Amino acid sequence: MLHAPRYEELETPEAGGGQLLAEVLAAGLHPRVRSGAGGTHYTGDGRLPMVPGVDGVGRLPDGRRVYFVAGDDGPGTMAERAVLDPRRAVELPEAADAVAVAAAMNPATSSWVALRRRVDFEPGQSVLVLGATGDAGRLAVEVARHLGASEIVAVGRDPRRLELITGLGATRVVSTADADKLTADVDVVLDYTWGAPAELAMRALVTHRTERSKPLAWVQMGSPAGADVTLPSALLRAANLRIMGSGQGSLTTAGIVAELPALLDELAAGTFGTAAKAIPLAEVEDTWTAPSDPGERIVFTP
Numbered sequence: 001m002l003h004a005p006r007y008e009e010l011e012t013p014e015a016g017g018g019q020l021l022a023e024v025l026a027a028g029l030h031p032r033v034r035s036g037a038g039g040t041h042y043t044g045d046g047r048l049p050m051v052p053g054v055d056g057v058g059r060l061p062d063g064r065r066v067y068f069v070a071g072d073d074g075p076g077t078m079a080e081r082a083v084l085d086p087r088r089a090v091e092l093p094e095a096a097d098a099v100a101v102a103a104a105m106n107p108a109t110s111s112w113v114a115l116r117r118r119v120d121f122e123p124g125q126s127v128l129v130l131g132a133t134g135d136a137g138r139l140a141v142e143v144a145r146h147l148g149a150s151e152i153v154a155v156g157r158d159p160r161r162l163e164l165i166t167g168l169g170a171t172r173v174v175s176t177a178d179a180d181k182l183t184a185d186v187d188v189v190l191d192y193t194w195g196a197p198a199e200l201a202m203r204a205l206v207t208h209r210t211e212r213s214k215p216l217a218w219v220q221m222g223s224p225a226g227a228d229v230t231l232p233s234a235l236l237r238a239a240n241l242r243i244m245g246s247g248q249g250s251l252t253t254a255g256i257v258a259e260l261p262a263l264l265d266e267l268a269a270g271t272f273g274t275a276a277k278a279i280p281l282a283e284v285e286d287t288w289t290a291p292s293d294p295g296e297r298i299v300f301t302p
């Protein structure tokens, strides 16, 4: 049986080999943090005990505030102190709020990096976001608009949250229940669901494509709707479908980090963001299992 992380005293981690010891100011409770702590993330090695947290905002010994991504095998960021590799850290713009940055960077980075690094996306192309009602999906709509997408189709389950997305740049919203009827002629799909919605949407989009040889880049981002899909081979022959993923491993850490300053600037400028709820780290155990408001990212503040 899985247990929530406990708040307890640990030795302060030692910074070695070019690392720095930072005072953690804020660390977001992202799905990636939950899957890492639960032992279900594909990068995990199952070692316990572990300190959860994959990123955060910290203060360096010289006083500078940075957003940083935790190392692959050191302790995580949900602690008073964390070691960081300066190559995985980016200084915060003065105007940036630590909690807002800790909430939004992980979900926003997904689409930002996918559109800028994983596919040859150009302004004027069209994007479909599958699973657009989560934080990452909603931000994907905003990021696609910001990067110049001409048409943005948002597909999601929750009708109330789907409606809100219309005002954020989506040119069309479609219920996930109608994924099998999708006819959009898009260039890029950012897929935050996988599972049945992806199976239905892929078949529909390929079948209704007017120019079958035009590339359709399908970028897999997350799989809350199922770890697997059944992929009929005919779909790969019937259209210029290019299926890839975007995440740790398919991109280098250096490539991801290189994108962070520009994204941080947009977050600090208020171009987009996500609602954040700051909670003292001491309340981690109760907060972990308590129901949370969709659209409000929990951020622990030590």
Ligand SMILES: NC(=O)c1ccc[n+]([C@@H]2O[C@H](COP(=O)([O-])OP(=O)(O)OC[C@H]3O[C@@H](n4cnc5c(N)ncnc54)[C@H](OP(=O)(O)O)[C@@H]3O)[C@@H](O)[C@H]2O)c1
Pocket (backbone or CB within 6 Å): 030, 031, 032, 106, 107, 109, 110, 111, 131, 132, 133, 134, 135, 136, 137, 156, 157, 158, 161, 176, 192, 193, 197, 220, 221, 222, 223, 224, 225, 226, 246, 247, 248, 294, 295
């Ligand atoms: N690859 C990357 O770089 C990257 C980065 C960040 C996040 N992600 C992944 O992207 C996914 C979403 O992250 P997030 O931060 O947006 O989380 P979130 O805010 O908690 O949103 C979760 C999303 O998943 C949807 N969902 C959950 N179960 C579903 C199901 N059975 N069928 C269809 N949709 C379902 C939710 O739809 P409703 O709104 O209808 O409940 C919501 O849109 C996660 O898997 C996360 O790990 C990937």
